[in-house]
Amino acid sequence: MGRSFHLARFELRRYLAHRSDLAFGIALPVVLFSLMMVALGPDAKFRGVMHVADLDGGSLASRILERVENADGVAVRRYTRDELADALGRAAISTGFVIPPGFSASVESGAPASIVVKSRGSGSDEGRFVTGIVQGALRAAASEIELRRVAGVLVGDPANDARLDEAVRQALAGARTRPPVVVVTESMWVREASQLDRLLAGIVVMFLLFSGTLGARALIEERRTGTLERLMTTRLSAGELFVGKFLAGIGRVVLQSFVLLGLAFAVLGMAGPVVFLQCLVLAIVVAAAVTAIGLVIAAVARTEEQAAFSAVVLTMFMSVFGGTFLPTSGTGWLDVLARFTLNKYATDAFVGLFGEAATLADQGAELVILGAVAILGLATAGMMFRVSSSAV
């Protein structure tokens, strides 16, 4: 076994000396995750724009727009009626608001009035978000008007605006400082797994799968150049050679996992060495499974091109149908297909750990399946392992 470990260590040195492998395996994920961190990081706030044509121009419309503008994460962009119609028609925006002429006067006189929301299809997340903010502003304005009306009746002098304004101001200030009803949020200290968690976990698994399966190409290259055969004329046995290559594959994938997980944690804003260590342990099991698959490819493929093609097709198939980009839970053929991919189990396990909804101990089924893939792949590759490219 000593020679196997030495061989594995040597292989890792070769990996670190191979710039193109490093660029693909480590530099590319660093760039990708950095971009994701900038775009989707935990500090990134949702921002929306209220695209509005204010045809009223009255005091109430102005107060509502001012209230929306003061809301966190929302800006107001004003249009004419035609400009708004044009922007919606060109799909430059998905949701627009029209405040009709006479809106303020109608509301203040007690007549019903409305703001029109125009959407392309069902609108967008941004449109729904902004509509919610606008509805909130409208409810606040309606409450204020109602309060003003009630106060006018109570003070018996509806015409005395100054007294009314003062009474309403005091009532609203009191409601702000001592709200009659509040919602209390209790945190369970559990981070809910999000779509971002799944995407990052899926990408981590996809890169690990690429790394493990593309290792097959390097093994075939060694077979072609004769280094494997040359090693067989040393004291190294075929078994030691095979084990050494397997350990080297695991080492390479684990090294990459360390970087990828570090990046994923940075993007998700996660902390905690315990979770990281659990993810790393899971990565070792995944590494064993993907390396075993890589060895099977190396055993079956005759040329480096065949190996690279097989690795890419297999990885892309497993990534697409294993839930990296699309959720596959539930029923239907997609779910059935996902069960035949390694990614489903690896991604599910990582998502559980990322979301802190589960510990490694809770991932028993996934670990067993990944371990079984590793053992089965290793046994298959071991039976088919060849050191020479010629007809031996």
Add this chain to the structure above:
Amino acid sequence: METYLEAEGLTKYFDGVAAVEDVSFVIRRKEIFGLLGPNGAGKTTTIRMLSTVLAPDVGDVCVGGHSVIREGDEVRKRIGICPQELALYPELSAVDNLVFFGRMAGLSGREARARARTVLASVGLESRGNEVVKKYSGGMQRRVNIGIALMNRPELLFLDEPTVGIDPQSRNHIFETVLSLRAEGTTVLYTTHYMEEADRLCDRIGVMDRGRIVAVDTPTELKRQVGDPDQTTLEEVFLHLTGRSLRD
């Protein structure tokens, strides 16, 4: 002279076709034995059987008193292989390559590093051993290829076309290395397509054709079979024994 290697009835089939058939010959201790033959004659397959990489379907080989079939590990302790291909890791330095193969041959880390320095000097690369091999010229890479085979101080060295595609200076250096190895007591099996090389280096030559040994003798005696040894070239002998038809 004492026999060091004895091949007896070696036969190997691939897909039912005999690549090597009933090959028998001996190599004496401290001699340079040339194994010549046209492409596809079975030289490389024979070397792979002699070096334990390939098990013969029929026959056996005895190397230093050990059977390649039953005592493969004992045989591997005693042999060094320099294959036709550059079987090394070009992205690493010559030292890294030598030390790695030395470790795989059973040397400790310290022994392998010390041996690597000696070997680098013997192949004329002592000053450039830490450079990555892919930056070397073809001749330098060939010398590293040979150096790897020397790491375990082999008693029997297989050199399979070690001078393909290199300049006269590197070729001459390889000749000198081979001759000095013989002087130190190493037995050498040498294959080449360059007849003047075989004539210059080899004590005895075996000619293979179509998977069989068709002649074994000293260069002079082989020439005598065709004509006056002083007037005949080894190439003429080769063409006489193997014919002039083109091979695949």
